[in-house]
Amino acid sequence: MSRTFEFGDETQPVAETKDRILDAAERLFAGQGYAATSLRQITSEAQVNLAAVNYHFQSKDSLILAVLMRKMKPLERRRLELLDALEEAAGDGPLVLEDVLRALLVPVFERKAAGGGLSPFPQLMGRMYSEPGDWVLQIFKRAIAGVAARFLPALGRALPGMSRTEIAWGMHFSIGSMAHFLAAGVLLTHLSDGEADMSDGEAVVNRMVVFMSGGLRAMAESRKEAAR
Amino acid sequence: MSRTFEFGDETQPVAETKDRILDAAERLFAGQGYAATSLRQITSEAQVNLAAVNYHFQSKDSLILAVLMRKMKPLERRRLELLDALEEAAGDGPLVLEDVLRALLVPVFERKAAGGGLSPFPQLMGRMYSEPGDWVLQIFKRAIAGVAARFLPALGRALPGMSRTEIAWGMHFSIGSMAHFLAAGVLLTHLSDGEADMSDGEAVVNRMVVFMSGGLRAMAESRKEAAR
DNA sequence: GTCTATACGATGATAGAC
């Protein structure tokens, strides 16, 4: 249910208290980190009462869980959608590694590009992996485990001869590259003396796909050599 | 100056207040994260008064800065030492990419293996990259910028034809893989259904070197193709 | 069902006595 102003020209829906809290929390968590952001900052920015957080969500932990799940669920859906299309097109034939990686990465940067300005969510998503605390594992189980369950076999199809465990290593390394880019892009600015252009999402994805596929293929080659 | 018990058989040096605080802080920061760890936890574990933290260090920010720099400085020295040896052995000839990456990674896992039990420091180091806050940039400037200044050209020598900016991208991706492994090893356990063995530091470094070198070489190849 | 006012214990930080 979204309220609307019925009078005058104004017909824009007014975000409910709950959504205003989620929006403000997402922005602040992404910018300053989870622990460094106080509930009072959030409620002040969202223009709601402090106790409203404890009414709609029970705790700060549950709040960031809600913040993340709101965007992670559509992200998971889009990733699986792209992978479905890929597998349908491939039939019984092989999958192209680059295509699988693209299905994993593109939805993240679609969100980054959408909505005019940059969404703060991808940075928050990148940071979340290395954050301590119980809610991280809950996010994993609810929104990442499903993606992993589909993409691990898909990567296996694209990388014949690699064991499931070895693919898990490679996927872990790959996710690390992505997460670090999302969370710590500032460091790339320093590394490149400000020369790296991070604004073009498509170019970033292309570079990542090249790096990850190269790394994964090298791991597959390395196993073959070890077997010789 | 380290105090010693002068009487009886006991000649073990007793860690000073300052060091006891640093040790406790390192352990707790690594385990629970920076913001989630209270100064009262630290002083209680170190068996010192709360105000001692503010006497020896000024603030919580300065404390973690001291915690990190204490280990980052030797780490930086060791990395440059290995790179020095590599460049001396190579003379005017080419550098082997795998060797350069190894010089970057091995010191991190040396620390992880040293001292009997696992040091909590590498995990803290991995987490630090994606932590928001001013002290991250200070760490970068004081202990990482120097490493980058030497390893970026070295990677360039090992990857002829790649531009400095492109190498910065590749190094960023590589550091991300390492940081994510150090900070979020739990996720690999989930991805691999507990099959991935993370205890053997040398095997981990080997796998990382294969992945990173494969990724970097693929980026170099990709540039050549684009130039055609 | 929604939201608000208010209070409680714990935290980071500081000032000043010893």
Next chain:
DNA sequence: GTCTATCATCGTATAGAC
């Protein structure tokens, strides 16, 4: 150098207004 006392701010809980 070390400690006690103190302060504003934090996350959380509850009682009650609409």
